[in-house]
Amino acid sequence: MISLSQIISANEQQVAAKVMDGEAILINLTTGAYYSIPSTGGFIWSLVERKLSIDEIVRAVAAHYKVTREQAEADVLRLAEELHAEGLVTMATGVTASGVAPQPIGAPLPYQVPTLEKFTDMAEMFALDPPLPGLANTYQDKRGAGA
């Protein structure tokens, strides 16, 4: 169960991500599945990349979009659960957030309930090239270099 005080961050070891025109595109490098998080969700992902607490993300969403704090909280928690279930984020407790949420510029934007859409049509193609991150770790470990 994810709580407001937890720090959420991208699972960088396992995930490649890019935000383009407000839409976040993610690849789980281990499974070869990829994901689209459009609109408000893309903004939330960009906050996840800043290593903030769930509460800070909720506040930033409520400040940037036309949405109540209650709905923002419910939606951010649900999206965080989904991201976590897919191995795309890591959750930490008892640490202080290292990032800072951006300040809103101008009037609040129209809100869209964040969604996580998953695609697996390229998983077979990615199964071999490149190999699993676990193997890369071994390689890195052997060289004594950090990831």
Place this chain on the structure above:
Amino acid sequence: MHTSISCVVPVYNGARFIAEALDSILVQSLLPTEIIVVDDGSNDATAEVVKRYAAHVTYVRQDNAGPASARNHGIALASGDFLAFLDADDLWHKDKLARQLTALESNSGAGICISHVQNFWVEELAHERERMRDQPFAQPMPGYVCQCLLARRTMFDSVGKFDETKRVGEDVDWFMRADRAGILKVIVAELLVYRRIHQQNMSYELFHSQKARGDMLDLVISNLHNRRIQQNK
């Protein structure tokens, strides 16, 4: 009618394994018409090892430019009606070419054929082999990689060559482009290729690089874009 197959072997510092790779070509039940080794600027003993195969192999050398470039170089030199590729650290089953050629000849509408592939680990990575034993990565699977491909030569005119700007996923990129070009493929669900996992696999080094991740993201974004165009039609 005589069918000609060219086999292109790109290699970069592959002295340790390339003899095994070439041996696995030379014992094919259906031999290729020619074997072209493209040395991508190796600075190890690759050239000396390949010299032992001079009777069977055409050896060319280029400045280091990556596997996509080396394969394209080989394609440009190849004269066969069909093209196959083997990386210098991997192995073919002895019936690889025969099975795939039969598959393509009995499916005249298909332009490319892929087989199944299984990873195997060098002895130094025995612990990895153990760790991965039950993972999908250790099981036979369809191989969207060049080692598993047999293609009609004309496919490289309609699909184009390998994208030399990509350091990772240049094979996946090519297969995606082939799909988009409407090229039909046959999948031979037999294990015909063995892919060696060792510390020097280039993908290992590149895995953490932003460039490699960016290349994968570009592939996914382009695929997603294409899906949306199809959906809106």
